[in-house]
Amino acid sequence: MTTFNTCNAVKISIQTQDYRLADEVALLEKDNDIDGAVVTFTGRVRNKNEGLQVSGLFLEHYTGMTEKSLEKIILEAQERWKIGRISVIHRIGELVIGEQIVFVGVTSMHRQDAFAAAEFIMDFLKVQAPFWKKELTEKGEKWLDAKQSDNQQAQQWKN
Amino acid sequence: MIKIVFFAALREQLECAELSIPANEVSSVADIKTKLASKNEHWQQVFSNSALLSAINHDMVQKDAQVKSGDEVAFFPPVTGG
Numbered sequence: 001m002t003t004f005n006t007c008n009a010v011k012i013s014i015q016t017q018d019y020r021l022a023d024e025v026a027l028l029e030k031d032n033d034i035d036g037a038v039v040t041f042t043g044r045v046r047n048k049n050e051g052l053q054v055s056g057l058f059l060e061h062y063t064g065m066t067e068k069s070l071e072k073i074i075l076e077a078q079e080r081w082k083i084g085r086i087s088v089i090h091r092i093g094e095l096v097i098g099e100q101i102v103f104v105g106v107t108s109m110h111r112q113d114a115f116a117a118a119e120f121i122m123d124f125l126k127v128q129a130p131f132w133k134k135e136l137t138e139k140g141e142k143w144l145d146a147k148q149s150d151n152q153q154a155q156q157w158k159n
Numbered sequence: 160m161i162k163i164v165f166f167a168a169l170r171e172q173l174e175c176a177e178l179s180i181p182a183n184e185v186s187s188v189a190d191i192k193t194k195l196a197s198k199n200e201h202w203q204q205v206f207s208n209s210a211l212l213s214a215i216n217h218d219m220v221q222k223d224a225q226v227k228s229g230d231e232v233a234f235f236p237p238v239t240g241g
Binding site: 043059060061062064065068069090101102122125126127128129130131132133134143144145146 | 164166167168171210214217218219233235236237238239240241
């Protein structure tokens with residue numbers, strides 16, 4: 001298990017293997033008695049997309065840029081809110097239905113900051129971090145198209 | 160030299176993951192795109208997609224961004240992670 005960078009309280013991990021939610025929460029809470037709020041988000045592989053049965057996904061990423069873009073998103077969250085620790089895990093490679101794809105965990109003294117920062121990080125991860133999903137469906141393989149709604153969601157934070 | 164890398168659907172359409180071009184032939188991301196599109200009809204069609212994104216040295220950039228020797232320039236479709 002990757003641990004936190006003690007300088008900036010941030011953990012970023014791009015990995016093929018699964019993670020255990022309980023372990024990640026424990027890592028956010030360990031020796032962290034100042035923060036009363038822990039917010040976590042888990043994204044999973046759905047069984048259907050755009051009406052087609054999905055059997056799994058393949059996730060590609062751009063090594064190096066992925067980490068850099070997540071660092072930038074996290075830095076912006078740290079500038080906007082008073083938050084403690086931040087953890088982002090994104091899986092790559094082949095994933096089947098129900099598997100965990102992404103984890104975002106944020107701690108803060110009070111809940112509002114952690115809720116907002118977690119949502120902000122996910123919204124910008126969706127439109128800026130260089131990951132691409134290829135769906136394995138009943139009709140063959142298909143690269144997913146980006147959703148306009150994800151762009152609109154991220155734009156909302158600029159207001 | 161400038162290293163150029165492609166990802167996901169774009170890499171598959173081009174059947175090419177990376178290539179290099181001489182730095183003295185281009186000055187911006189837009190120049191690189193034009194040069195790549197001139198390779199043949201297929202590449203021209205692929206690069207006519209205005210939704211393609213680009214990055215220099217792992218930072219997302221606009222088309223008018225300047226490039227120099229030693230840069231890594233990436234082209235890829237809109238991202239779909241999370």
